[in-house]
Amino acid sequence: MxxxxxxxxxxxxxxxxxxxxxxxxxxxxxxxxxxxxxxxxxxxxxxxxxxxxxxxxxxxxxxxxxxxxxxxxxNWNEEWEKHYDPIFVGDQVYVRASFHEPRPEFKYEIHINPKMSFGTGHHATTFLMLSHQLTLDHSGKRILDIGAGTGILAIMAHKLGALEIEAFDIDEWCVENGNENFDLNGMSKVRMGKGTVREVNPQGEFDIVLANINKNVLLDEMEVYSGLVKKGGKLLLSGFYEHDIVDIQNRASSFGLTLLEQKTKDNWAALILEKK
Structure with a gap:
């Protein structure tokens, strides 16, 4: 073909x-x-x-x-070997593909075979979300990854000690790739679902909800996110530009979410919000 x-x-x-x-x-x-x-x-x-x-x-x-x-x-695997470099998030996280050598000096190593899915860690939004995750206690927590892409944020949650993880994406290619990446990182019991947050309809409340999508989707689904975050829980958002922070923050505050921290990189932004 x-x-x-x-x-x-x-x-x-x-x-x-x-x-x-x-x-x-x-x-x-x-x-x-x-x-x-x-x-x-x-x-x-x-x-x-x-x-x-x-x-x-x-x-x-x-x-x-x-x-x-x-x-x-x-041969996309061959193309990735030409273009895909490992990613370092500070001195703690090393994101690599199968053709990169392990680096045991890093506390957290994430093994990703991206297969052209979004969310390899190279993009600023993924990097920012990983950076935010490192500041939060995931141990024993219930985590939801919305629009999971390669599954990299869910994998980071697993490495940080999350007890229960749910992840899903609207794209079938991402679902297949995400499940492959879960297996590579010792997460064979976690399977990525397919659909939007409204279609998947996750049940119960979560300690941490992750959503790295885009501004319009985040604004549209913010009320749903608020209902999924437990009281005192955290909502991590990215996929929008620095100048969009005010719009995102205003929408979030209308549903009881308060901005705790923001990071920016290459004009992209990522926020940590808390459910009061």
Whole structure:
């Protein structure tokens, strides 16, 4: 099966936006480049109208230009070995793929074979969420990871001693990859679910709820998140820009969530909120 390749040049803020939007209309593989992103989809699966609507919507603001081509089936594992570097979160966390050597001097080692799913640790939002997790007591806690991607945040929760973990994502590719990554990190009893938070409908309250998605989804689902966080529990949010903090904070406060801490990196932000 041949793949279509779209070499998309765009301004920096639109890389993740385009990856998120294109993944919703069938694109299953992405590589970030100096100019923007390369996006791939099986030739027989492309919805031209949906694709063009996304490009037209962001073309002017993102200064988007596209070169389309065709390429044979790609060995994505080989591509990842060329482009995927290990990640270090301070001197405590080492995120690696199977082709990287172990580093036993790090307290926490996370083994990820990303398979092109979002959430490898390279993006600022994932890095920020991991950094926040290191500051919280997970031992014996009940954890929920919403929009889990590769499962990296759920894995971090496991490494930090969480007693019970639930995770889910809307994308089937992420679900399969997440479960593979759970197995690599000794979490075979945890299986990733599929769907939105409303579709999955997690039961009970959680000590820590993690959601690294995007601003619009976070604003829309904030009331649901508030209902899932126990009194005194923590809600960790990311997937939005630093200038969006006020909007996120205002929406959260209307549901009894108070900002405790914020971190920023490369203009992206991540917050810790508490349910009073």
């Amino acid at each position: 041949e793949y279509l390749e779209f070499k998309i040049s765009c301004t920096e803020p639109f890389r993740e936006i385009l990856i998120a939007e294109l993944s919703e209309v069938g694109f299953d593989s992405f590589l970030e480049t100096d100019e923007g992103i390369d996006a791939y989809i099986q030739e027989d699966l492309i919805d031209r109208e949906a694709y063009q609507e996304i490009i037209d919507r962001y073309k002017e603001a993102g200064k988007i230009e596209v070169q389309e081509g065709k390429m044979p089936k790609v």
